[in-house]
Amino acid sequence: MNPSTTKPMSYVAVAVAVFLAVLLPWFAPNQFYIHLATVGCINLMLVLGLAIIARAGQLSMGHGGFALVGGYVSALLSMKGWPPLLTLFIAGLTAAVIAAALGWIILRLRGVYFVLVAFAFSQIVVLLALDMSSITGGANGLVGVPPISIFGCVLRAKPQFYPFALACALTTLLLTWLLYRSPLGTMMAATAENQRLTESSGIDTHRVQVIAFTIGSGIAGFAGALSTHYLRFISPDSYTFWESVSYLTMLVVGGRDGVLGPVVGVLVLTPLPELLRSTEGLQHIIYGTMLVLCLMFVPNGLASLVQTWRSRQRVARTSAAVVAEEVT
Amino acid sequence: MSMDIILAQTVVNGLMVGMIYVLMAIGFTMVFGIMRIVNFAHGEFYMVGAFLFAILYGSNGMPFAVSVLLAIGATALLGLLMERIVFRRFRGNELNGMIASVGVALILQNSALLLWGSSARTVPPVLSGVLSVGGIVFPWSRLVVIIGAIVAVVLLNLLIGHTRIGRAMRAVAQDAEIAQVQGIRVDVIFPAAFVLGVSLAAFAGVLMAPVLSVSPFIGLAPTLKAFVIVVIGGLGSVPGAVVGGLLIGLIESFAGTFVSASLSEILQFLVVIGVVLLRPQGLLGRKEREA
Amino acid sequence: MSMLEVESLKRSFGGLVAVRNVSFKVSEGDFLGLIGPNGAGKTTLFNVISGVLRPSAGTVRFLDRDISGQPANQTVRQGLSRTFQAATVYPEATVIENVARGTLGTSLTGLWSGFLSRKWRVAAEEKAYHVLDLFGLRRRADLKARELSYGEQRRLGVAIALASEPKLLMLDEPVAGLNPEEAAELASVLRRVKSERGVTMVMVEHHMRTVMGLCNRVVVLDHGTLIADGTPADVVSNPLVIEAYLGKEAVDA
Numbered sequence A: 001m002n003p004s005t006t007k008p009m010s011y012v013a014v015a016v017a018v019f020l021a022v023l024l025p026w027f028a029p030n031q032f033y034i035h036l037a038t039v040g041c042i043n044l045m046l047v048l049g050l051a052i053i054a055r056a057g058q059l060s061m062g063h064g065g066f067a068l069v070g071g072y073v074s075a076l077l078s079m080k081g082w083p084p085l086l087t088l089f090i091a092g093l094t095a096a097v098i099a100a101a102l103g104w105i106i107l108r109l110r111g112v113y114f115v116l117v118a119f120a121f122s123q124i125v126v127l128l129a130l131d132m133s134s135i136t137g138g139a140n141g142l143v144g145v146p147p148i149s150i151f152g153c154v155l156r157a158k159p160q161f162y163p164f165a166l167a168c169a170l171t172t173l174l175l176t177w178l179l180y181r182s183p184l185g186t187m188m189a190a191t192a193e194n195q196r197l198t199e200s201s202g203i204d205t206h207r208v209q210v211i212a213f214t215i216g217s218g219i220a221g222f223a224g225a226l227s228t229h230y231l232r233f234i235s236p237d238s239y240t241f242w243e244s245v246s247y248l249t250m251l252v253v254g255g256r257d258g259v260l261g262p263v264v265g266v267l268v269l270t271p272l273p274e275l276l277r278s279t280e281g282l283q284h285i286i287y288g289t290m291l292v293l294c295l296m297f298v299p300n301g302l303a304s305l306v307q308t309w310r311s312r313q314r315v316a317r318t319s320a321a322v323v324a325e326e327v328t
Numbered sequence B: 001m002s003m004d005i006i007l008a009q010t011v012v013n014g015l016m017v018g019m020i021y022v023l024m025a026i027g028f029t030m031v032f033g034i035m036r037i038v039n040f041a042h043g044e045f046y047m048v049g050a051f052l053f054a055i056l057y058g059s060n061g062m063p064f065a066v067s068v069l070l071a072i073g074a075t076a077l078l079g080l081l082m083e084r085i086v087f088r089r090f091r092g093n094e095l096n097g098m099i100a101s102v103g104v105a106l107i108l109q110n111s112a113l114l115l116w117g118s119s120a121r122t123v124p125p126v127l128s129g130v131l132s133v134g135g136i137v138f139p140w141s142r143l144v145v146i147i148g149a150i151v152a153v154v155l156l157n158l159l160i161g162h163t164r165i166g167r168a169m170r171a172v173a174q175d176a177e178i179a180q181v182q183g184i185r186v187d188v189i190f191p192a193a194f195v196l197g198v199s200l201a202a203f204a205g206v207l208m209a210p211v212l213s214v215s216p217f218i219g220l221a222p223t224l225k226a227f228v229i230v231v232i233g234g235l236g237s238v239p240g241a242v243v244g245g246l247l248i249g250l251i252e253s254f255a256g257t258f259v260s261a262s263l264s265e266i267l268q269f270l271v272v273i274g275v276v277l278l279r280p281q282g283l284l285g286r287k288e289r290e291a
Numbered sequence C: 001m002s003m004l005e006v007e008s009l010k011r012s013f014g015g016l017v018a019v020r021n022v023s024f025k026v027s028e029g030d031f032l033g034l035i036g037p038n039g040a041g042k043t044t045l046f047n048v049i050s051g052v053l054r055p056s057a058g059t060v061r062f063l064d065r066d067i068s069g070q071p072a073n074q075t076v077r078q079g080l081s082r083t084f085q086a087a088t089v090y091p092e093a094t095v096i097e098n099v100a101r102g103t104l105g106t107s108l109t110g111l112w113s114g115f116l117s118r119k120w121r122v123a124a125e126e127k128a129y130h131v132l133d134l135f136g137l138r139r140r141a142d143l144k145a146r147e148l149s150y151g152e153q154r155r156l157g158v159a160i161a162l163a164s165e166p167k168l169l170m171l172d173e174p175v176a177g178l179n180p181e182e183a184a185e186l187a188s189v190l191r192r193v194k195s196e197r198g199v200t201m202v203m204v205e206h207h208m209r210t211v212m213g214l215c216n217r218v219v220v221l222d223h224g225t226l227i228a229d230g231t232p233a234d235v236v237s238n239p240l241v242i243e244a245y246l247g248k249e250a251v252d253a
């Protein structure tokens, strides 16, 4: 936003991080790390989608529902022979259209109602997936979803899929960053901070929130589809309420303010479930505890620790300048 | 089976489920009305209550009354602990309070999973046999749930309507600041309301334990239901919770018997959207102050 | 020319009638004071005019267009801006960002413009700096709004409203809670805004000295009813007004 957040230093840091991420397959000790990184990329997209919705002041407890919609749409179409590369985008679009319709209907609702409708919606998606078993395979889900292929190159194995997932995640990250800097992103932040004032500055805040919900849910649909083609499988259990909760945890622990928060949240929390596969309960307890502790002690997330430090410097600088001015 | 019998049993089932929802929704709406927190962990207290009862009464064979009191008491204590450690910091902060409650739900559900395992437990019915009225039979196991829930709602109504602490709670729900100026000890009312809500959830869990099977995962569905009902009835409104709970219970039972369970869920979803669009303050809710 | 015409406006909340059959006009170039005891319905009147609340009955015409019941964001884009009695700023955003946000609603062509180019931000900040200069806040530009003093925050609230370049600016108790120096400073800023930018103003204010010093006309609201309309001197000597105020405040004194 302001010049201090985009210093040359930050660009260097971003370049180094991207470079390391790209090189990962070469120095990863085994395929498990590549798998982790792929899951991280998919999580990052989901969390960024959630972050965009939160940026406009709404909380979506049904984020997984949109990922599930995307996963099924892409799986079903590609199993009918459509190219997965295309169905990924159709999946994202479908989720976005549903979100737009839902958002438009519940347009005027205060936060709590919005939360309920999004939450209930995701439950209904799960029910429908279970119920329409002739199409969705019911509780067993869909097995044997075709892999993605790009220009004849089939992304079947982990080392091949990872670069594609990384490219998708980085593109999403870049677009989110651009969005946050754009007028729309500014309006979203303003709406979240003081909706009444924003409305009285001539901005249709409901429209801003619906657009944010649409974009964020569309990204979830795309990411859900991506994950489905990676795992080659989708079932109603792929995205339950607790998955939605884990994205929320990553967002809150990382930070809700910028694009750095989701990255931090995903880096910190993605490895956990994969490392604690055997004791799933413990993983969730750690998630829950981190969520509560972060809300209590670092409500703006781990990424805000960096920003707090920066803004301290800024305040020091400004007040020094003011003092100097007043003295002369 | 004749139509009469099916109808009667559908009604009884609807009332049973509905009364459980009423208990859940009252606690949920009280916590929202008084602390302004949407408590996603509400159903986890139901789960804990059911588990404790299943262990005490079902597995250890303790006397019924003792099991009920211990289960509710221990859950209430857990609620008090959670209020002290977590919820009190978020009262009035709708967004973060909601997220924190999700964290608590994660912790409670998975602690139960680690402690008690994931397999479902069954609890022997408290009363067996049937009541037959004019040729139609009603299983006592279900009537017990309905009667127990009605007793709880009546007692709660007396508490809210006719005691000092009840009046204080209503005052805080109306406007916490004004209540404080009037000399009401808000710092006592908040935990009291929270613990009361948790106890109702625990009691609902105790009542349902013999009817359903008990597992760590049974908390989420009633949470969603309570949320739905409270929005339909009016956020913060206790009578609204009663009406909404019975309505949803009956819809569920009828749609479940005659059509399909998932259709009933979709129907409820549409009811919610209809209500929030046409009457956002809920069927029996007061309009919130605008602007 | 009459800029704002309010006709038989009514707004009730359940059984309570907060604004009852109110009619008045604001001409271009006016500085209208709106006074009345606490709870008289002044803020409600503002809310209905600016589109934050819908009227229960009556019409609001702005620049000869019927704007009754139109959402606030459209009203602002047509040139009617207002400030709030409380929570008037974005506390976590910098001062310059606060004012830049105020410019967005009226100066952008579409939501998607400026996705790649940064021109819009340069333009918005340039506009915002001009407004900050007017309000003497430029030196505070990089501080967060919550780091400002209370007086500065109130001024910033007015600056945000002015950033949308309104033709009519409605201020809800802008000097409430300010000390005498701050109040005088804000009054002189408002005078400057009026002369330099030619903005017509309506101000709710309890502070009579500010009202007398700034306004060329005053209307008085009591229990939702308009009981007087005239020059400041006329109004303060009007027996109805004296009764409305003294009826309550003489007892307090």
Ligand SMILES: Nc1ncnc2c1ncn2[C@@H]1O[C@H](COP(=O)(O)OP(=O)(O)OP(=O)(O)O)[C@@H](O)[C@H]1O
Pocket: B288, B289, B290, B291, C013, C016, C018, C036, C037, C038, C039, C040, C041, C042, C043, C044, C045, C085
């Ligand atoms: N959203 C609302 N819902 C219900 N009643 C309201 C609402 N807004 C205002 N009122 C009531 O309408 C009456 C007028 O209130 P209003 O805020 O307009 O007065 P005011 O003249 O601005 O007072 P003050 O000088 O204290 O700012 C009051 O009795 C108030 O309680």
Ligand SMILES: [Mg+2]
Pocket: C042, C043, C044, C085, C172
């Ligand atoms: Mg007012």
